[in-house]
Amino acid sequence: MSTPLEHDYIGLAEKKKIPSSSSSSSSSEDGKTFKETELRLGLPGSESPERKPLSGVSLSLFGKLNNNNNVMNHHVHVAGAKRGFSDAIDAKWGFSDAHGSDSDLGKASALFSPRGAGNVVGKPPLDPKTISTQQGNTINTPASASQAIKESKPLQEKNPQLPATNEHASAPASKAQVVGWPPIRSFRKNTMASNLTKNNDEAEGKPGFGCLYVKVSMDGAPYLRKVDLKTYSNYKELSSALEKMFSCFTIGQCNSPGLPGKDGLSESSLRDLLHGSEYVLTYEDKDGDWMLVGDVPWEMFTDSCRRLRIMKGSEAIGLAPRAVEKSKSQN
Amino acid sequence: MECCNKRRMMKESPESNFMNRRGSSCFPDEVLERVIGMLKSRKDRSSVSLVCKEWYNAERWSRRNVFIGNCYSVSPEILTRRFPNIRSVTLKGKPRFSDFNLVPANWGADIHFWLVVFAEKYPFLEELRLKRMTVTDESLKFLARSFPNFKAISLQNCDGFSTDGLAAIAADCKNLTELDIQENVIDDKNDNWLTCFPESFTSLEVLNFSILHNDVNFDALEKLVTRCKSLKTLKLNKSITLEQLQRLLFRAPQLCELGTGSFSQELTTQQYTELEGAFSNCKNLNTLSGLWVVTPQYLPVLYPACANLTFLNFSYAPLDSDDIAKLLVHCANIRRLWVVDTIEDKGLEAVGTHCPLLEELRVFPADPFAEGDARGVTDSGFIAVSQGCRNLHYVLYFCRHMTNAAVATVVQNCPDFTHFRLCIMNPGQPDYRTSEPMDEAFGAVVKTCSKLQRLAISGLLTDLTFEYIGKYAKNLETLSVAFAGSSDWGMQCVLEGCPKLRKLEIRDCPFGNAALLSGLEKYESMRSLWMSDCKVTMNGCRLLAKEMPRLNVEVIKEDGSDDSQAERVYVYRSVAGPRRDAPPFVLTL
Secondary structure, three states, X not given: OOOOOOEOOXXXXXXXXXXXXXXXXXXXXXXXXXHHHOOOOOOOOOOOOOOOOOOOOOOOOOOOOOOOOOOOOOOOOOOOOOOOHHHHHHHHHOOOHHHOOOOOOOOOOOOOOOOOOOOOOOOOXXXXXXXXXXXXXXXXXXXXXXXXXXXOOOOOOOOOOOOOHHHOOOOOOOHHHOOOOOOOOHHHHHHHHHHHHHHHHHXXXXXXXXXXXXXXXXXXXOOOEEEEHHHOOOHHHHHHHHHHHXXXXXXXXXXXXXXXXOOXXXXXXXXXXXXXXXXXXXXXXXXXXXXXXXXXXXXXXXXXXXXXXXXXXXXXXXXXXHHHHHHHHHO | OHHHHHHHHHOOOHHHHHHHHOOOOOOOHHHHHHHXXXXXXXXXXXXXXXXXXXXXXXXXXXXXXXXXXXXXXXXXXXXXXXXXXXXXXXXXXXXXXXXXXXXXXXXXXXXXXXXXXXXXXXXXXXXXXXXXXXXXXXXXXXXXXXXXXXXXXXXXXXXXXXXXXXXXXXXXXXXXXXXXXXXXXXXXXXXXXXXXXXOOOOOOOEEEOOOOOOOOOHHHHHHHHHHOXXXXXXXXXXXXOHHHHHHHHHHOOOOOEEEOOEEOOOOXXXXXXXXXXXXXXXXXXXXXXXXXXXXXXXXXXXXHHHOOOOEEEOOOOOOOXXXXXXXXXXXXXXXXXXXXXHHHHHHHHHHHHHOOXXXXXXXXXXXXXXXXXXXXXXXXXXXXXXXXXXXXXXXXXXXXXXXXXXXXXXXXXXXXXXXXXXXXXXXXXXXXXOOOOOHHHHHHHHHHOOOOOEEEOOOOOOHHHHHHHXXXXXXXXXXXXXXXXXXXXXXXXXXXXXXXXOEEEEEOOOOEHHHHXXXXXXXXXXXXXXXXXXXXXXXXXXXXXXXXXXXXXEEEOOOOOOOOEOXXXXXXXXXXXXXXXXXXXXXXX
């Protein structure tokens, strides 16, 4: 059983042995030499038999480690590497911006795809937790590493230390780097991106997707109202706002003792009404279930609330037992 | 013609003399043409034309539609010479990987010269369907002027035109029945084009402008929809609100295919009810799409119309699993479903539960480049669909990882796949449970699905995958490969093993000259081969071009790249010879 390799932040193996990565055809157990842990460049997708796979844990700056990548051999750009990101991409892919490709080549922020610890095919993957903790010791934060990369100097296209890059096909370091991958048409990509943004925007303050303007119905009232949940920050505020809103509807419906006549139905009377068991405040959540208001934290409530209903006590059986009991006791 | 000879010998009758004079054909030409004219299938017509000279002629005179899968495989002159009576032309231009930015701009496939020839030879042209072609406003204006009977134009993944071109079509094509603009790169200049349809114009049956991003002139649209009583297909763009949709549906309850606008506007109760009513009035609706920007609360307005739906395209609507589940309860008749992976596995379970008649499923990623805790759909969702939807024969599935076992289970549940396109979005991703390559997954697919016509593979793959494909995929016509394989042997297996292979597109694989040249004999029976970022060199390409003069071997050269490498190679058969319109970066060898 091999132990995970400890790496410094540029992915060079230092001390321990780990199983090396390989294709199904070849598997090698060694690979501790410096050369094998070097940065490699080349075309993605190949596992040429003659090539000794790079062993070691490659790092994902985004904290997600994929243990199972054999083919993507360590196309790691990290701080300290002499090669600038955009130069690496230009050299590898041969693009200039003049061609106006839609690719994400310019995205310096998304440099890395998850890299895995080397694995021999068929052997169980390395325990991700182990690697993560090791990684945690040595790795830079994504922000600083990206920053470091942007500042690093360009490397010559063909590093004399490396084997001929054109023979090997290793996948590029990150999904975002690869032109036209995943294979989704630009129209779809752009539309989805803007749709997601729009949905998020709407969740911010506009009505619709974030369940913010919600209808409020009160049993027996001739029409509904709407409230913007975002204007309140806790249940108390919501409750008093609703009380104000619906005070005019409770005329003639209340039968709690102690209420004045039709005129001058006060807020406090309504509150008594609401808390005094005649009515229960409920809401419909995303799943379509009717829930009692007040159980979950306010934020969670605003996220899931679709509409509000001020329910008559008689219907609230099972939902708010205390309220019903109160009603019974008062009558 | 055995039967005719026998009859001649057996009876000396006027009929047999008649037949004698006509040579080997049993029928007068007119009859033959009439009979062969009824053949619709391209393959049948092709077979028929090979029987004998009379049949060849009958076929060519009676043919009304022609489909050209690669616009450079034939020239307009050759086409018009052979088929004099064409009314409908379908042309495909750029290689498919141009959809993914692998083909530089201005590569070619311009329709204009075709139109010039058609204007002379096919003045009665009625339909033009283009995919991945370059179409300019000038060409559209020329089209509108040159063909008085013109009825239908469909542009898919085309580029080079603007709404001015649409305006010309609207204004001048008096008999237009179809204007279908799909996923094109279009310059949306203004909303006036809709006003260009004359007041007297009423023949429209199909209108699709869903890709335009600007507002359209709603007033003009409403009037148009009102007076075109035969309108069957209406696909709106994002700018159309729910309220406007309701008004349009009120005018056109006969619609069969609807693409909504944005599905998120704050509606009053009254408006909500009216919209719901409008949908329940659409008794003929079988296709629903659009829903750009959805407010899930309004989805219930669709429920009354869902029972008859057979095609649901929600591929731009990022719904969650609950929303889709609630909707699908009403959609028992769905045959084709396109969704976004925000529905996750739970949403796919709902698909399996509620849509037993499903034949086609496409799951697109909401955020392909999401890092970290990105979700989407996985192997369990895939299995869930296959368990519930046994008629599934077309799948396009984007996921972040997959297992061999899951794919094997899926094809066991659904052995009738004709199109299997699995895209594991991380290049070179192995089976995430066993860390093995995904060879066995695709091995299971080709072994089990004997009817497989189209396959797209992904994940960590060695030559073994290609061995399987070559050995078992005997009906395979289209193969898409990316980041796969170990050596030339892989590609050789496919070229040698798949007799029906027509289109092979490869990117970022370790296939070199040996692989390329192993297909020397094969390429003439194929439509095309694309290889990009592989290990092919210029010399290899030159050798291929030299050995096979009837193939066009083209290399797309980028500036600053290694002169000896052939980064992007496009090989295709052609009777038209090398391209006359190739831009400087396309080298024809």
